[in-house]
Amino acid sequence: MRVCLLRKTIAGIALSFVAVAALAAPVRQQVNVTAYNISADLMPKTSELTAIAIVTFTALDDLSQVSFELNNGLTLTRVTDAKNVVLPSERLAANSSVRFNLATPLAKSSQNTWTFEYTGKLVGADTSPVEGIKTAAVAEPISVLLYPGRWFPMVGLYTDRFTAEMHIRVPADETVIGSGSGFAAKKTLPANRAEYAFNWGKPGFPGTIIAGKFLEPITAPGVSNIKVYVTEKHKAGAVDFAQQADKEFDFMSSLFGPPESGRINVVEMPEDLGLSASWAPEMVCIAGQRMDRNSARLLSNTIAHQWWGSQVSPATLNDAWITNGMSRYAELMFLEDSAGKNAFQSAIGDVSAGALAYDTEPLTTLGRVDPYSPQFQSMTLEKGAMVFHMLRWEMGDDNFNKFLKTLLTQYADKGIRSSNVQTVAIATAGDESRDNLAPFFAQWLDGTGAPAFGNKFTVFRLGNNKGFRTIGAITQDLDLFRMPVELRIETDGKTEIKKIDVSGTDSQYSIETFGRPRRITIDPSNWLLKSTPDLAVRVAVLRGQQLVAQGDNTAALVEYQKALDANKSSSLASYRIGEIFFNQRNYQSAANSFRDSLRGDGDPKWTEVWSHVQLGRIFDVTGQRDRAVNEYRLAVQTNDNTQGAVNEARASMQKPYKREADN
Known part of the structure; x- marks a missing residue:
């Protein structure tokens, strides 16, 4: 079992939002799609999707060649224009697209309607436009057709807004969730099938469909506009998750104003997609393993896209x-x-x-x-x-x-x-x-880098018991930088806050206080993006974590060593190094690194509990059960249940940890 803890702001968000944040390749857009009418059949037992998409679009230039993005797992069987003329196409697998060479060019600003008929199997990540992530998969118990999965012909991912009417047919024991009225539009069909209809009439991104063997929608007491769709496996936390979503939705509604819809459907996604969250109008899609109390920030980030992304x-x-x-x-x-x-x-x-x-x-x-x-x-x-x-x-x-x-x-x-x-x-x-x-x-927006602030000052006593005058200068290394900067002056008496206009590399200031200044701090409330020795450690560790996620452990170790060079007592850097050694089954080196983490600066706090858990696992897999139990006991004593650490330790005290076999 691999533990990949990141600090709370990063956990489950930066890495999970590939499908939310990532956009289409930077090529000139040829057409503007304005509307879809999609009719699709999902066959979960065979992982098949068969669909007809009627696409209305406007040509942005005179075009003799047009391309649409389409998942590589799908094959066009027939494409026709508004006059029912068949349009031949070619597949461009390198960028998940299909291209049409037109015998009759499209005129700039002309409106066109093409009908795409297509079919295929959507199984794993191999055909996904996003490497390593299942953005579209038809399966039991949950089928996921995310908008970034290009399960219908599209352009301008997250930049080209459109309306959509969708008719989705699934086995009768499944529920389908999409953007727009769906559950009320359910229709029973022959052959133990059911159809769900969705209609999103505002220009936006209503391109995500999730279908599965969900329980009846779960709500929190007194909350009717938040519905949670989960399988039996994740039923236990659904009410709490609905309550948390309600708090976050209300907070953002008061902060940003009413969203485009007052309804939110929180939907469970499979645990093996390779991402933690995605969104669409009225939809907040969360991986099943993240539907717990520890995912409040992941949930709030995803809900925020109802305004910032959808609206x-x-x-x-x-x-x-x-x-x-x-x-x-x-x-x-x-x-x-x-x-x-x-x-x-x-x-x-x-x-x-x-x-x-x-x-x-x-x-x-x-x-x-x-x-x-x-x-x-x-x-x-x-x-x-x-x-x-x-x-x-x-x-x-x-x-x-x-x-x-x-x-x-x-x-x-x-x-x-x-x-x-x-x-x-x-x-x-x-x-x-x-x-x-x-x-x-x-x-x-138009520059790079962040200032590294310095402060040089001299304190003078004023006569007649009038206090002290501090004359100094804020220095920084960006010649063009200009911003107000806060100074906190801690004196023998009260603490004072002053705002200094910083412009250029050397900005003078003069401050009078009654008490003698003992300490002066630049930007004490962290309002500014600035370069500091502490951030140098965090940056190196973050880059290392992202290299691990890409499978480059050697380069990651180089970054972690940079962090230790900047701060030899960094608990986080030592923990990350131990994590790599543990995954490589280099248990002695891993144990040494986890002990270094425990002896370090304790930042972040969770490194203590998880270092004990990891040491316990090392002792378990090397046949030293008594020493393992002692480490688990020390983990429990920290009372720090970050990412379920204490729960993990208690479970391992009852049953020895066994490492999963490598694939």
Whole structure:
């Protein structure tokens, strides 16, 4: 059994949102699809999908050649235009698409309707457009047809908005969930089949269908608009999950305004997809193993896409930071509201590490970066979130909240660009911050890097018992940087907070206090994305984790060693190294690393409990049961049940840990 714990802000989100955040390859879009009418049959016993999709689209140029993306597991049997002329096609497996060479070109701005008939088996990840992830699979007990799975012919993933009417036929003992009215539109068919009809009439992304042997929808007491669809296996936590979803949905509705629909269907996804969450209008799709109390942040991030992704969407790949970043920041804002400032500050530190891990391209040029790469994911999610966090600091809470609501209202059912964000921010900012916003966006959207702050100062005593004057300068290494920066001055008496306008590499300040300053801290509340020695450790560890996820343990060890070079007592870096050695069955080296983690700085706190659990497992697999039980006992004594660590330790005290056989 492999443990892959990340700090709470990263766990289950950064790696799971490939299917949410990743967008289509950066090629010029040829057509704009406006509407679908899809009729599909799912045969779970044979993993087959057979469908007819009527696609209405507009040509964006004069076209003699047209391409649509379509899952490689599906084969076109017939494609016709509005005059019923058959259109020959060719499969381009390298980019999961089909191409049509047209005998009669399409004129620019012409509206066209083509009918696609296709069939195929959707089984594993081999045919998926997203490597290593089952984005479309027809199976028992749950079939998943995610919008990123290209199970119907499409263009402009998460940028090309459309309406959709869908008729989905499944075995009669299955329930189908989609966007728009479905359950009420159920129709019983011959041969023990049933049909569900869905109609989403607003331009958006109603392209996800999940069908399975679900129980009757589960709700929480007094909550009728949140329904949870689960199999028997995950029934126990469904009510709690519905209650948590209700809290998060209400919080975001009050923060952002009413969503496009007041209904949310939380749907269980299979555990072997390779991702933790996905979304569609009215749908929050969560992997079965994540439907528990420890997944509140994953749930809130996914719910946030009802606004940031569904109500407004990126106009291009260069604008993906807006919706991905704001969904991440909405997650953090709910964390702040529900768990307090300390939890929020801890999460900001982790998001900052993600923002700096691959910060070599400006956010507004990410269209030229592979959208499935760790860089694209980290930048759009983590740096995008930090841009909104810093913008909140610049604008103040009231103006920031007004700004968010204005964005959602003004661009509802539309694509949004980075320039639109800047325009609305300037229009809604107060007089104090308005002049700062143009350089703010130039720095954080069109630039790279983060300042490394320094502080040099001298304290002078004032005469006649008037206190002290501190004369100093904030230094940093980005010549073009300009932002207000907070200083916390801790004195013999009260602590004072001052705001200093920092511009360029050396910004002077003079502050008078009654008590003698004992300590001066730059940006004590972590409002700014900045480079620090602590973040250097987190960045190296994060890059190592992503390399492990890609199967490159050797390169990951190099990154973890960089973290130890920056902080020899890093518990997190030692834990990660131990994790690699454990997976390689190098048990002595793994044990040494887990002990180093226990002797380290204890950051993050969960490294203690999980190091004991891992040591217990090592002793179990090497036949030292007494020593294993002692480690499990020490794990229980920490009373830290992060990711179920204490539960795991108690179970292993009763029954020795046995390692799963390698595939």
